[in-house]
Amino acid sequence: MTGRAAWPALPALILLFVFFLFPVVRMLGFSLEGGTLEWYAKALGEGLYLRVMWNTFEIALLVSLLCLLLGYPLGFLIATTTPGWATMGFIFVLLPLWTSVLVRTYAWMVLLGRNGVFNRLLMDAGITSDPIPMLHNFTGVLIGMVHVLLPYMVLPIYGAVRRVDPAVVAAAAGLGASNWRIFWRIYIPLTLNGIFAGCVLVFVLSLGFFITPALLGGGRVIMIAVLIEQQVREALNWPFAAALSAVLLVATFAVYALAQRFTQPEART
Protein backbone atom coordinates (compact mmCIF):
# COMPACT_ATOMS: atom_id res chain seq x y z
CA MET A 1 0.00 0.00 0.00
CA THR A 2 1.36 3.46 -0.86
CA GLY A 3 1.45 6.31 1.64
CA ARG A 4 -1.24 8.13 -0.31
CA ALA A 5 -3.64 5.23 -0.01
CA ALA A 6 -2.97 4.72 3.69
CA TRP A 7 -3.47 8.15 5.22
CA PRO A 8 -7.30 8.27 5.10
CA ALA A 9 -7.22 5.21 7.34
CA LEU A 10 -5.11 7.06 9.90
CA PRO A 11 -7.97 8.10 12.25
CA ALA A 12 -9.19 4.50 12.38
CA LEU A 13 -5.64 3.25 12.98
CA ILE A 14 -5.13 5.75 15.81
CA LEU A 15 -8.47 4.70 17.30
CA LEU A 16 -7.45 1.03 17.14
CA PHE A 17 -4.09 1.82 18.67
CA VAL A 18 -5.49 3.83 21.59
CA PHE A 19 -8.54 1.74 22.36
CA PHE A 20 -7.40 -1.72 21.33
CA LEU A 21 -3.68 -2.25 20.98
CA PHE A 22 -2.65 -0.17 23.97
CA PRO A 23 -5.10 -1.85 26.39
CA VAL A 24 -4.11 -5.28 25.10
CA VAL A 25 -0.44 -4.54 25.68
CA ARG A 26 -1.23 -3.21 29.16
CA MET A 27 -3.23 -6.34 29.88
CA LEU A 28 -0.28 -8.48 28.81
CA GLY A 29 1.84 -6.38 31.16
CA PHE A 30 -0.57 -7.13 33.99
CA SER A 31 -0.25 -10.86 33.39
CA LEU A 32 3.51 -10.66 33.90
CA GLU A 33 3.26 -8.62 37.12
CA GLY A 34 6.22 -9.28 39.37
CA GLY A 35 8.21 -10.55 36.40
CA THR A 36 7.11 -14.15 36.80
CA LEU A 37 5.20 -16.60 34.64
CA GLU A 38 3.39 -17.77 37.78
CA TRP A 39 -0.07 -16.94 36.45
CA TYR A 40 0.55 -18.60 33.11
CA ALA A 41 1.71 -21.68 34.95
CA LYS A 42 -1.55 -21.65 36.89
CA ALA A 43 -3.66 -21.08 33.75
CA LEU A 44 -1.99 -23.89 31.84
CA GLY A 45 -1.08 -26.16 34.72
CA GLU A 46 -4.34 -26.54 36.60
CA GLY A 47 -6.83 -28.96 35.13
CA LEU A 48 -9.81 -26.70 35.78
CA TYR A 49 -8.74 -23.87 33.48
CA LEU A 50 -7.48 -26.07 30.65
CA ARG A 51 -10.68 -28.06 30.71
CA VAL A 52 -12.89 -25.00 30.62
CA MET A 53 -10.74 -23.59 27.81
CA TRP A 54 -11.16 -26.83 25.89
CA ASN A 55 -14.93 -26.86 26.54
CA THR A 56 -15.11 -23.30 25.26
CA PHE A 57 -13.38 -24.20 22.00
CA GLU A 58 -15.56 -27.27 21.58
CA ILE A 59 -18.74 -25.23 22.01
CA ALA A 60 -17.44 -22.53 19.66
CA LEU A 61 -16.69 -25.15 17.00
CA LEU A 62 -20.10 -26.79 17.32
CA VAL A 63 -21.88 -23.45 17.19
CA SER A 64 -19.90 -22.49 14.06
CA LEU A 65 -20.83 -25.76 12.33
CA LEU A 66 -24.51 -25.44 13.23
CA CYS A 67 -24.55 -21.82 12.11
CA LEU A 68 -22.97 -22.87 8.80
CA LEU A 69 -25.52 -25.64 8.23
CA LEU A 70 -28.40 -23.25 8.90
CA GLY A 71 -26.82 -20.09 7.58
CA TYR A 72 -25.58 -21.20 4.17
CA PRO A 73 -28.99 -22.14 2.72
CA LEU A 74 -30.46 -18.98 4.20
CA GLY A 75 -27.73 -16.68 2.89
CA PHE A 76 -27.92 -18.42 -0.50
CA LEU A 77 -31.69 -18.02 -0.67
CA ILE A 78 -31.61 -14.34 0.24
CA ALA A 79 -28.90 -13.70 -2.34
CA THR A 80 -30.68 -15.45 -5.19
CA THR A 81 -34.37 -14.70 -4.60
CA THR A 82 -36.43 -11.72 -5.81
CA PRO A 83 -35.71 -8.33 -4.18
CA GLY A 84 -39.00 -8.42 -2.26
CA TRP A 85 -38.28 -11.74 -0.61
CA ALA A 86 -34.67 -10.73 -0.05
CA THR A 87 -35.85 -7.71 1.98
CA MET A 88 -38.10 -9.96 4.02
CA GLY A 89 -35.21 -12.33 4.61
CA PHE A 90 -32.97 -9.49 5.73
CA ILE A 91 -35.55 -8.25 8.18
CA PHE A 92 -35.80 -11.69 9.75
CA VAL A 93 -32.02 -12.05 9.94
CA LEU A 94 -31.31 -8.57 11.26
CA LEU A 95 -34.21 -7.99 13.62
CA PRO A 96 -32.86 -10.38 16.30
CA LEU A 97 -29.45 -8.73 15.93
CA TRP A 98 -30.95 -5.47 17.20
CA THR A 99 -32.65 -7.07 20.17
CA SER A 100 -30.88 -7.34 23.53
CA VAL A 101 -29.17 -10.70 24.07
CA LEU A 102 -30.66 -10.86 27.56
CA VAL A 103 -34.22 -10.46 26.25
CA ARG A 104 -33.67 -13.16 23.64
CA THR A 105 -32.17 -15.47 26.24
CA TYR A 106 -35.20 -15.07 28.52
CA ALA A 107 -37.45 -15.67 25.51
CA TRP A 108 -35.69 -18.99 24.93
CA MET A 109 -36.22 -19.88 28.58
CA VAL A 110 -39.96 -19.42 28.06
CA LEU A 111 -39.91 -21.55 24.92
CA LEU A 112 -37.60 -24.37 26.00
CA GLY A 113 -38.63 -24.99 29.62
CA ARG A 114 -40.20 -28.13 31.06
CA ASN A 115 -43.53 -26.32 30.99
CA GLY A 116 -42.42 -24.19 28.06
CA VAL A 117 -44.19 -23.67 24.75
CA PHE A 118 -42.35 -26.43 22.86
CA ASN A 119 -42.78 -29.11 25.50
CA ARG A 120 -46.47 -28.22 25.91
CA LEU A 121 -46.97 -28.61 22.17
CA LEU A 122 -45.10 -31.91 22.02
CA MET A 123 -46.97 -33.34 25.00
CA ASP A 124 -50.39 -32.11 23.86
CA ALA A 125 -49.76 -33.67 20.46
CA GLY A 126 -48.92 -36.93 22.21
CA ILE A 127 -45.40 -37.05 20.75
CA THR A 128 -43.85 -37.40 24.21
CA SER A 129 -45.34 -38.09 27.61
CA ASP A 130 -42.52 -36.51 29.61
CA PRO A 131 -41.03 -33.12 28.85
CA ILE A 132 -37.84 -33.27 26.81
CA PRO A 133 -34.98 -31.51 28.62
CA MET A 134 -34.04 -28.66 26.29
CA LEU A 135 -33.23 -26.00 28.90
CA HIS A 136 -30.57 -25.87 31.62
CA ASN A 137 -28.26 -28.11 29.65
CA PHE A 138 -25.87 -28.18 26.70
CA THR A 139 -28.72 -28.29 24.16
CA GLY A 140 -30.18 -25.06 25.51
CA VAL A 141 -26.82 -23.32 25.30
CA LEU A 142 -26.32 -24.43 21.67
CA ILE A 143 -29.80 -23.30 20.62
CA GLY A 144 -29.42 -19.90 22.29
CA MET A 145 -25.92 -19.27 20.93
CA VAL A 146 -26.76 -20.33 17.37
CA HIS A 147 -29.73 -17.98 17.42
CA VAL A 148 -27.63 -15.04 18.55
CA LEU A 149 -24.77 -15.70 16.14
CA LEU A 150 -26.61 -16.81 12.98
CA PRO A 151 -26.64 -13.32 11.37
CA TYR A 152 -22.85 -13.21 11.51
CA MET A 153 -22.80 -16.33 9.33
CA VAL A 154 -25.60 -15.35 6.95
CA LEU A 155 -24.28 -11.90 6.04
CA PRO A 156 -20.80 -12.86 4.74
CA ILE A 157 -22.28 -15.84 2.88
CA TYR A 158 -24.92 -13.60 1.33
CA GLY A 159 -22.16 -11.24 0.19
CA ALA A 160 -20.10 -14.06 -1.29
CA VAL A 161 -23.04 -15.58 -3.19
CA ARG A 162 -23.92 -12.15 -4.62
CA ARG A 163 -20.39 -11.80 -5.95
CA VAL A 164 -20.61 -15.04 -7.99
CA ASP A 165 -20.71 -14.07 -11.66
CA PRO A 166 -24.13 -15.15 -13.06
CA ALA A 167 -22.45 -15.73 -16.45
CA VAL A 168 -20.43 -18.59 -14.95
CA VAL A 169 -23.59 -20.19 -13.59
CA ALA A 170 -25.37 -19.69 -16.93
CA ALA A 171 -22.44 -21.21 -18.81
CA ALA A 172 -22.42 -24.28 -16.58
CA ALA A 173 -26.17 -24.70 -16.99
CA GLY A 174 -25.82 -24.24 -20.75
CA LEU A 175 -23.23 -27.02 -20.83
CA GLY A 176 -25.73 -29.33 -19.15
CA ALA A 177 -24.60 -29.30 -15.51
CA SER A 178 -27.30 -30.26 -13.00
CA ASN A 179 -28.31 -27.80 -10.27
CA TRP A 180 -26.59 -29.97 -7.71
CA ARG A 181 -23.39 -29.98 -9.75
CA ILE A 182 -23.54 -26.21 -10.22
CA PHE A 183 -23.91 -25.81 -6.49
CA TRP A 184 -20.95 -28.03 -5.61
CA ARG A 185 -18.60 -27.08 -8.44
CA ILE A 186 -19.34 -23.37 -8.77
CA TYR A 187 -21.08 -21.87 -5.77
CA ILE A 188 -19.23 -23.70 -3.02
CA PRO A 189 -15.69 -22.99 -4.32
CA LEU A 190 -16.52 -19.39 -5.21
CA THR A 191 -18.11 -18.67 -1.84
CA LEU A 192 -15.47 -20.38 0.31
CA ASN A 193 -14.21 -16.96 1.36
CA GLY A 194 -17.61 -16.04 2.74
CA ILE A 195 -17.94 -19.41 4.45
CA PHE A 196 -14.63 -19.02 6.24
CA ALA A 197 -15.27 -15.39 7.08
CA GLY A 198 -18.58 -16.39 8.65
CA CYS A 199 -17.07 -19.35 10.49
CA VAL A 200 -14.19 -17.32 11.91
CA LEU A 201 -16.56 -14.54 12.97
CA VAL A 202 -18.96 -16.90 14.70
CA PHE A 203 -16.16 -18.94 16.25
CA VAL A 204 -14.33 -15.95 17.69
CA LEU A 205 -17.53 -14.35 19.01
CA SER A 206 -18.55 -17.67 20.60
CA LEU A 207 -15.34 -17.77 22.62
CA GLY A 208 -16.37 -14.71 24.61
CA PHE A 209 -19.94 -15.80 25.33
CA PHE A 210 -21.18 -15.15 28.79
CA ILE A 211 -24.85 -14.48 29.57
CA THR A 212 -26.35 -17.12 27.31
CA PRO A 213 -24.44 -20.11 28.68
CA ALA A 214 -24.98 -18.96 32.27
CA LEU A 215 -28.76 -18.70 31.88
CA LEU A 216 -29.59 -21.42 29.36
CA GLY A 217 -27.00 -23.89 30.66
CA GLY A 218 -28.40 -23.89 34.20
CA GLY A 219 -24.89 -23.28 35.51
CA ARG A 220 -23.60 -26.57 34.16
CA VAL A 221 -21.95 -25.23 31.03
CA ILE A 222 -18.91 -23.19 32.02
CA MET A 223 -17.08 -21.11 29.44
CA ILE A 224 -13.76 -19.37 29.94
CA ALA A 225 -15.23 -15.84 29.90
CA VAL A 226 -17.15 -16.71 33.07
CA LEU A 227 -13.94 -17.70 34.87
CA ILE A 228 -12.12 -14.58 33.66
CA GLU A 229 -14.96 -12.44 34.96
CA GLN A 230 -14.82 -14.20 38.31
CA GLN A 231 -11.13 -13.34 38.58
CA VAL A 232 -11.73 -9.70 37.63
CA ARG A 233 -14.77 -9.03 39.76
CA GLU A 234 -14.82 -11.48 42.62
CA ALA A 235 -11.26 -12.58 43.24
CA LEU A 236 -9.75 -9.25 42.08
CA ASN A 237 -6.83 -11.25 40.76
CA TRP A 238 -6.18 -9.14 37.69
CA PRO A 239 -2.78 -10.66 36.81
CA PHE A 240 -4.39 -14.09 36.62
CA ALA A 241 -7.38 -12.76 34.67
CA ALA A 242 -4.93 -11.15 32.26
CA ALA A 243 -2.99 -14.40 31.87
CA LEU A 244 -6.19 -16.34 31.11
CA SER A 245 -7.21 -13.68 28.59
CA ALA A 246 -3.77 -13.80 26.97
CA VAL A 247 -3.98 -17.57 26.59
CA LEU A 248 -7.42 -17.20 25.02
CA LEU A 249 -6.14 -14.46 22.72
CA VAL A 250 -3.19 -16.53 21.50
CA ALA A 251 -5.41 -19.57 20.95
CA THR A 252 -7.84 -17.41 18.97
CA PHE A 253 -5.04 -16.07 16.78
CA ALA A 254 -3.88 -19.63 16.16
CA VAL A 255 -7.36 -20.62 14.99
CA TYR A 256 -7.54 -17.53 12.80
CA ALA A 257 -4.16 -18.27 11.22
CA LEU A 258 -5.26 -21.83 10.55
CA ALA A 259 -8.45 -20.64 8.87
CA GLN A 260 -6.43 -18.20 6.75
CA ARG A 261 -4.20 -21.00 5.50
CA PHE A 262 -7.29 -22.86 4.37
CA THR A 263 -8.92 -19.95 2.60
CA GLN A 264 -6.05 -18.14 0.92
CA PRO A 265 -5.08 -20.73 -1.76
CA GLU A 266 -8.71 -21.14 -2.87
CA ALA A 267 -9.25 -17.42 -2.92
CA ARG A 268 -6.41 -16.90 -5.37
CA THR A 269 -7.26 -19.60 -7.92
Add this chain to the structure above:
Amino acid sequence: MEISRLRRRHVVSLLGGAAAVGVSGRAFAQAEPPKPAQIVVNHSGGSMGSAMRKAFFNGFEKKYGIRVVETSPVDFGKLRAMVDSGNVEWDLTEIGGQDAIRAGKANLLDKVDPKVVDRSKYPETAQNPYVFASSVYTTIIGYRTDVFKNGSQPKSWADWWDVKKFPGARSMRNHPTDNLEFALIADGVPKDKVYPIDFDRAFKKLDQIKPHVTAWWSTGQQPAQLLLDKEVVLATGWNGRFYDIIKKGAPVEIEWNEGALKQGSFAIPRGAKNPYWANKMLAELAIPQQQAVYASELGYPGLNLESLNFVDAKVKPYLPTAYLEKQFWISDEWYAEHGTKAAELWNAWMLKKA
Protein backbone atom coordinates in the same frame (compact mmCIF):
# COMPACT_ATOMS: atom_id res chain seq x y z
CA MET B 1 -13.96 -4.37 74.21
CA GLU B 2 -15.21 -4.10 70.68
CA ILE B 3 -16.76 -0.75 71.50
CA SER B 4 -13.65 0.70 73.08
CA ARG B 5 -11.63 -0.32 70.05
CA LEU B 6 -14.15 1.40 67.82
CA ARG B 7 -14.02 4.53 69.90
CA ARG B 8 -10.27 4.62 69.72
CA ARG B 9 -10.49 4.38 65.96
CA HIS B 10 -12.95 7.20 65.85
CA VAL B 11 -10.67 9.37 67.94
CA VAL B 12 -7.82 8.64 65.57
CA SER B 13 -9.99 9.47 62.58
CA LEU B 14 -11.13 12.68 64.22
CA LEU B 15 -7.54 13.72 64.85
CA GLY B 16 -6.66 12.84 61.27
CA GLY B 17 -9.62 14.82 60.04
CA ALA B 18 -8.67 17.84 62.13
CA ALA B 19 -5.12 17.72 60.82
CA ALA B 20 -6.35 17.57 57.23
CA VAL B 21 -8.69 20.51 57.83
CA GLY B 22 -5.91 22.47 59.51
CA VAL B 23 -4.04 22.55 56.23
CA SER B 24 -6.84 24.38 54.49
CA GLY B 25 -7.34 26.73 57.43
CA ARG B 26 -10.68 28.41 57.00
CA ALA B 27 -12.56 25.23 56.10
CA PHE B 28 -12.59 24.26 59.77
CA ALA B 29 -14.81 27.14 60.71
CA GLN B 30 -17.16 26.57 57.81
CA ALA B 31 -20.28 24.60 58.73
CA GLU B 32 -20.73 22.79 55.43
CA PRO B 33 -18.73 22.38 52.24
CA PRO B 34 -20.40 24.08 49.27
CA LYS B 35 -23.27 22.21 47.66
CA PRO B 36 -22.50 20.47 44.39
CA ALA B 37 -25.15 20.40 41.67
CA GLN B 38 -25.35 16.62 41.97
CA ILE B 39 -23.94 13.54 43.66
CA VAL B 40 -23.58 10.10 42.07
CA VAL B 41 -24.89 7.03 43.87
CA ASN B 42 -24.05 3.64 42.37
CA HIS B 43 -26.34 0.71 43.21
CA SER B 44 -27.54 -2.56 41.74
CA GLY B 45 -30.43 -0.97 39.87
CA GLY B 46 -33.74 -2.57 38.97
CA SER B 47 -36.54 -2.53 41.52
CA MET B 48 -34.00 -1.72 44.21
CA GLY B 49 -33.14 1.50 42.45
CA SER B 50 -36.75 2.63 42.22
CA ALA B 51 -37.34 1.78 45.89
CA MET B 52 -34.28 3.79 46.90
CA ARG B 53 -35.50 6.72 44.90
CA LYS B 54 -38.88 6.55 46.60
CA ALA B 55 -37.56 6.02 50.12
CA PHE B 56 -34.39 8.12 50.16
CA PHE B 57 -33.34 10.01 47.03
CA ASN B 58 -36.46 12.13 46.52
CA GLY B 59 -36.31 13.30 50.14
CA PHE B 60 -32.60 14.07 49.86
CA GLU B 61 -33.09 16.12 46.72
CA LYS B 62 -35.88 18.13 48.32
CA LYS B 63 -33.99 18.68 51.56
CA TYR B 64 -30.68 19.83 50.08
CA GLY B 65 -31.41 20.80 46.48
CA ILE B 66 -28.72 18.41 45.25
CA ARG B 67 -29.64 16.12 42.39
CA VAL B 68 -29.00 12.39 42.96
CA VAL B 69 -27.65 10.73 39.83
CA GLU B 70 -28.00 6.95 39.91
CA THR B 71 -25.68 4.51 38.15
CA SER B 72 -25.44 0.72 38.14
CA PRO B 73 -24.40 -2.10 38.34
CA VAL B 74 -22.34 -2.73 41.45
CA ASP B 75 -18.85 -3.67 40.30
CA PHE B 76 -15.93 -4.15 42.65
CA GLY B 77 -13.46 -4.29 39.78
CA LYS B 78 -14.64 -0.90 38.59
CA LEU B 79 -14.39 0.53 42.10
CA ARG B 80 -10.78 -0.57 42.33
CA ALA B 81 -10.01 0.80 38.88
CA MET B 82 -11.58 4.16 39.81
CA VAL B 83 -9.69 4.56 43.06
CA ASP B 84 -6.40 3.37 41.53
CA SER B 85 -6.66 5.78 38.61
CA GLY B 86 -7.83 8.67 40.80
CA ASN B 87 -10.90 9.20 38.62
CA VAL B 88 -13.70 8.42 41.08
CA GLU B 89 -17.10 8.89 39.49
CA TRP B 90 -19.16 7.60 42.41
CA ASP B 91 -19.74 9.56 45.60
CA LEU B 92 -21.37 6.53 47.18
CA THR B 93 -21.62 2.93 46.08
CA GLU B 94 -23.39 -0.19 47.14
CA ILE B 95 -20.91 -2.96 47.87
CA GLY B 96 -21.15 -6.67 48.67
CA GLY B 97 -20.39 -7.82 52.22
CA GLN B 98 -17.06 -9.57 51.68
CA ASP B 99 -16.04 -7.05 49.03
CA ALA B 100 -16.59 -4.29 51.59
CA ILE B 101 -14.21 -5.97 54.00
CA ARG B 102 -11.57 -6.46 51.34
CA ALA B 103 -12.06 -2.92 50.05
CA GLY B 104 -11.55 -1.54 53.56
CA LYS B 105 -8.33 -3.52 53.91
CA ALA B 106 -7.15 -2.53 50.42
CA ASN B 107 -7.61 1.14 51.36
CA LEU B 108 -10.25 1.72 48.68
CA LEU B 109 -12.79 3.35 51.01
CA ASP B 110 -13.27 6.46 53.10
CA LYS B 111 -14.55 6.05 56.64
CA VAL B 112 -18.15 6.77 57.47
CA ASP B 113 -18.21 10.07 59.37
CA PRO B 114 -19.75 9.43 62.82
CA LYS B 115 -20.44 13.16 63.23
CA VAL B 116 -22.82 13.08 60.27
CA VAL B 117 -24.18 9.53 60.35
CA ASP B 118 -25.87 8.41 63.57
CA ARG B 119 -25.60 4.66 64.00
CA SER B 120 -26.30 4.50 67.72
CA LYS B 121 -29.45 2.41 67.08
CA TYR B 122 -27.54 -0.13 64.98
CA PRO B 123 -26.48 -3.56 66.23
CA GLU B 124 -22.80 -3.81 67.01
CA THR B 125 -22.13 -6.11 64.03
CA ALA B 126 -23.25 -3.29 61.75
CA GLN B 127 -20.82 -0.62 62.93
CA ASN B 128 -17.85 -1.22 60.63
CA PRO B 129 -16.01 2.13 60.34
CA TYR B 130 -15.74 1.87 56.54
CA VAL B 131 -19.09 0.33 55.71
CA PHE B 132 -22.64 1.48 56.22
CA ALA B 133 -25.03 -1.47 56.57
CA SER B 134 -28.10 -0.35 54.67
CA SER B 135 -30.27 -3.44 54.70
CA VAL B 136 -30.55 -7.13 55.59
CA TYR B 137 -31.29 -9.85 53.11
CA THR B 138 -31.34 -13.59 53.38
CA THR B 139 -31.11 -16.65 51.17
CA ILE B 140 -34.03 -18.88 52.08
CA ILE B 141 -36.33 -21.50 50.64
CA GLY B 142 -39.10 -20.47 48.24
CA TYR B 143 -41.69 -23.13 47.45
CA ARG B 144 -44.79 -23.65 45.32
CA THR B 145 -47.86 -23.65 47.58
CA ASP B 146 -49.83 -25.75 45.08
CA VAL B 147 -47.27 -28.54 45.47
CA PHE B 148 -46.48 -28.24 49.17
CA LYS B 149 -49.89 -27.59 50.72
CA ASN B 150 -50.79 -26.78 54.33
CA GLY B 151 -47.27 -26.37 55.62
CA SER B 152 -45.90 -29.59 54.08
CA GLN B 153 -42.85 -27.77 52.70
CA PRO B 154 -39.26 -28.64 53.66
CA LYS B 155 -38.46 -26.76 56.87
CA SER B 156 -34.73 -27.30 57.17
CA TRP B 157 -31.73 -28.05 54.98
CA ALA B 158 -31.93 -31.67 56.09
CA ASP B 159 -35.46 -31.66 54.61
CA TRP B 160 -34.19 -29.96 51.45
CA TRP B 161 -31.71 -32.81 51.00
CA ASP B 162 -34.44 -35.41 51.65
CA VAL B 163 -35.65 -35.93 48.08
CA LYS B 164 -37.82 -38.94 49.00
CA LYS B 165 -39.97 -37.06 51.48
CA PHE B 166 -39.89 -33.81 49.48
CA PRO B 167 -39.69 -34.80 45.80
CA GLY B 168 -39.47 -32.31 42.96
CA ALA B 169 -37.01 -30.27 40.92
CA ARG B 170 -34.90 -27.79 42.84
CA SER B 171 -32.86 -24.72 42.01
CA MET B 172 -29.87 -23.42 43.96
CA ARG B 173 -27.41 -20.60 43.48
CA ASN B 174 -24.41 -21.18 41.24
CA HIS B 175 -22.01 -20.01 43.90
CA PRO B 176 -20.23 -21.53 46.90
CA THR B 177 -21.62 -18.92 49.35
CA ASP B 178 -24.82 -20.19 51.02
CA ASN B 179 -24.58 -23.67 49.50
CA LEU B 180 -21.51 -24.78 51.46
CA GLU B 181 -23.21 -23.64 54.65
CA PHE B 182 -26.52 -25.30 53.75
CA ALA B 183 -24.75 -28.58 52.97
CA LEU B 184 -22.97 -28.59 56.32
CA ILE B 185 -26.18 -27.78 58.22
CA ALA B 186 -27.99 -30.54 56.33
CA ASP B 187 -25.15 -32.86 57.33
CA GLY B 188 -25.75 -32.09 61.00
CA VAL B 189 -23.40 -29.19 61.76
CA PRO B 190 -25.12 -26.69 64.13
CA LYS B 191 -25.84 -23.43 62.29
CA ASP B 192 -23.60 -21.37 64.58
CA LYS B 193 -20.65 -23.73 64.01
CA VAL B 194 -20.31 -23.85 60.22
CA TYR B 195 -17.15 -21.69 60.17
CA PRO B 196 -14.42 -22.47 59.35
CA ILE B 197 -16.00 -24.45 56.52
CA ASP B 198 -14.93 -28.04 56.01
CA PHE B 199 -14.74 -28.14 52.20
CA ASP B 200 -14.56 -31.93 51.91
CA ARG B 201 -17.58 -32.51 54.05
CA ALA B 202 -19.60 -29.78 52.32
CA PHE B 203 -18.88 -30.95 48.79
CA LYS B 204 -19.52 -34.57 49.69
CA LYS B 205 -22.95 -33.56 50.92
CA LEU B 206 -23.53 -31.41 47.83
CA ASP B 207 -22.79 -34.47 45.66
CA GLN B 208 -26.01 -35.98 47.01
CA ILE B 209 -28.24 -33.08 45.96
CA LYS B 210 -26.58 -32.33 42.62
CA PRO B 211 -28.73 -34.70 40.47
CA HIS B 212 -31.89 -33.11 41.87
CA VAL B 213 -30.95 -29.53 41.05
CA THR B 214 -32.42 -28.64 37.66
CA ALA B 215 -30.91 -25.21 37.42
CA TRP B 216 -28.05 -23.47 39.21
CA TRP B 217 -29.07 -19.82 39.11
CA SER B 218 -26.74 -16.93 38.50
CA THR B 219 -29.03 -13.88 38.63
CA GLY B 220 -31.34 -12.97 41.51
CA GLN B 221 -34.43 -12.93 39.30
CA GLN B 222 -33.95 -16.51 38.10
CA PRO B 223 -35.19 -18.48 41.13
CA ALA B 224 -38.42 -16.45 41.30
CA GLN B 225 -38.97 -16.94 37.58
CA LEU B 226 -38.22 -20.68 37.81
CA LEU B 227 -40.87 -21.05 40.53
CA LEU B 228 -43.38 -18.97 38.56
CA ASP B 229 -42.88 -21.09 35.42
CA LYS B 230 -43.06 -24.23 37.60
CA GLU B 231 -39.72 -25.15 36.12
CA VAL B 232 -38.85 -26.13 39.70
CA VAL B 233 -41.02 -26.49 42.82
CA LEU B 234 -38.32 -25.54 45.33
CA ALA B 235 -35.73 -22.81 44.98
CA THR B 236 -33.25 -21.06 47.23
CA GLY B 237 -33.30 -17.33 46.63
CA TRP B 238 -33.14 -13.85 48.08
CA ASN B 239 -36.20 -13.05 50.18
CA GLY B 240 -36.99 -9.80 48.33
CA ARG B 241 -37.31 -11.56 44.98
CA PHE B 242 -39.82 -14.03 46.41
CA TYR B 243 -41.62 -11.24 48.29
CA ASP B 244 -42.01 -9.44 44.97
CA ILE B 245 -43.84 -12.30 43.22
CA ILE B 246 -45.85 -13.18 46.36
CA LYS B 247 -47.09 -9.56 46.47
CA LYS B 248 -48.22 -10.00 42.87
CA GLY B 249 -50.19 -13.15 43.77
CA ALA B 250 -47.87 -16.00 42.76
CA PRO B 251 -48.57 -19.38 44.48
CA VAL B 252 -45.26 -19.17 46.30
CA GLU B 253 -44.32 -18.92 49.97
CA ILE B 254 -41.15 -18.54 52.02
CA GLU B 255 -39.68 -20.93 54.60
CA TRP B 256 -37.39 -18.83 56.80
CA ASN B 257 -35.80 -21.53 58.93
CA GLU B 258 -31.98 -21.75 58.65
CA GLY B 259 -31.80 -18.92 56.13
CA ALA B 260 -28.42 -17.33 55.37
CA LEU B 261 -28.40 -13.66 56.44
CA LYS B 262 -26.26 -11.04 54.77
CA GLN B 263 -26.14 -7.30 54.91
CA GLY B 264 -26.42 -4.96 51.97
CA SER B 265 -23.91 -2.16 52.35
CA PHE B 266 -22.92 1.21 51.03
CA ALA B 267 -19.51 2.83 51.19
CA ILE B 268 -17.72 5.97 50.08
CA PRO B 269 -14.91 5.34 47.59
CA ARG B 270 -11.61 6.93 48.58
CA GLY B 271 -11.16 10.07 46.51
CA ALA B 272 -14.89 10.62 45.99
CA LYS B 273 -15.63 14.17 44.87
CA ASN B 274 -18.26 14.99 47.52
CA PRO B 275 -17.52 12.86 50.60
CA TYR B 276 -19.41 15.19 52.94
CA TRP B 277 -22.60 14.91 50.90
CA ALA B 278 -22.12 11.18 50.56
CA ASN B 279 -22.17 11.02 54.37
CA LYS B 280 -25.28 13.17 54.37
CA MET B 281 -26.88 10.63 52.06
CA LEU B 282 -25.90 7.83 54.47
CA ALA B 283 -27.56 9.82 57.24
CA GLU B 284 -30.69 9.80 55.08
CA LEU B 285 -30.41 6.01 54.68
CA ALA B 286 -30.26 5.69 58.48
CA ILE B 287 -33.65 7.34 59.17
CA PRO B 288 -35.98 4.59 60.50
CA GLN B 289 -39.15 5.94 58.86
CA GLN B 290 -37.46 6.00 55.46
CA GLN B 291 -36.05 2.49 56.02
CA ALA B 292 -39.60 1.32 56.69
CA VAL B 293 -40.73 2.74 53.33
CA TYR B 294 -37.87 0.91 51.62
CA ALA B 295 -38.57 -2.36 53.46
CA SER B 296 -42.27 -2.32 52.56
CA GLU B 297 -41.32 -1.86 48.93
CA LEU B 298 -38.73 -4.63 48.63
CA GLY B 299 -38.76 -6.78 51.76
CA TYR B 300 -35.23 -5.71 52.69
CA PRO B 301 -35.37 -4.00 56.11
CA GLY B 302 -32.75 -1.58 57.33
CA LEU B 303 -30.57 -2.14 60.37
CA ASN B 304 -31.87 0.76 62.39
CA LEU B 305 -33.76 -1.51 64.76
CA GLU B 306 -36.40 1.17 65.30
CA SER B 307 -37.52 0.86 61.68
CA LEU B 308 -39.64 -2.26 62.38
CA ASN B 309 -41.99 0.00 64.40
CA PHE B 310 -42.91 1.93 61.27
CA VAL B 311 -43.75 -1.07 59.06
CA ASP B 312 -47.26 -2.24 58.18
CA ALA B 313 -48.37 -5.39 60.06
CA LYS B 314 -48.98 -7.17 56.75
CA VAL B 315 -45.41 -6.54 55.61
CA LYS B 316 -43.66 -7.58 58.81
CA PRO B 317 -43.95 -11.37 58.22
CA TYR B 318 -41.96 -10.92 54.99
CA LEU B 319 -39.01 -9.17 56.61
CA PRO B 320 -35.98 -11.28 57.54
CA THR B 321 -35.38 -9.21 60.67
CA ALA B 322 -38.56 -10.77 62.10
CA TYR B 323 -36.82 -14.19 62.06
CA LEU B 324 -33.26 -13.38 63.06
CA GLU B 325 -33.19 -16.17 65.68
CA LYS B 326 -34.05 -18.91 63.16
CA GLN B 327 -31.31 -17.91 60.79
CA PHE B 328 -27.52 -17.49 60.73
CA TRP B 329 -25.14 -14.82 59.47
CA ILE B 330 -22.86 -15.53 56.52
CA SER B 331 -19.30 -14.73 57.58
CA ASP B 332 -17.97 -12.04 55.27
CA GLU B 333 -14.64 -12.26 57.10
CA TRP B 334 -14.29 -15.94 56.24
CA TYR B 335 -15.11 -15.35 52.58
CA ALA B 336 -12.83 -12.33 52.35
CA GLU B 337 -10.03 -14.76 53.13
CA HIS B 338 -11.18 -18.03 51.56
CA GLY B 339 -13.56 -16.83 48.84
CA THR B 340 -11.16 -17.42 45.95
CA LYS B 341 -10.35 -20.94 47.06
CA ALA B 342 -14.05 -21.66 47.53
CA ALA B 343 -14.86 -20.37 44.02
CA GLU B 344 -12.17 -22.56 42.44
CA LEU B 345 -13.36 -25.66 44.25
CA TRP B 346 -16.93 -24.79 43.30
CA ASN B 347 -16.10 -24.49 39.58
CA ALA B 348 -14.20 -27.75 39.62
CA TRP B 349 -17.11 -29.42 41.40
CA MET B 350 -19.57 -28.06 38.83
CA LEU B 351 -17.50 -29.50 35.98
CA LYS B 352 -17.38 -32.91 37.60
CA LYS B 353 -19.76 -35.33 35.90
CA ALA B 354 -22.26 -36.35 38.50
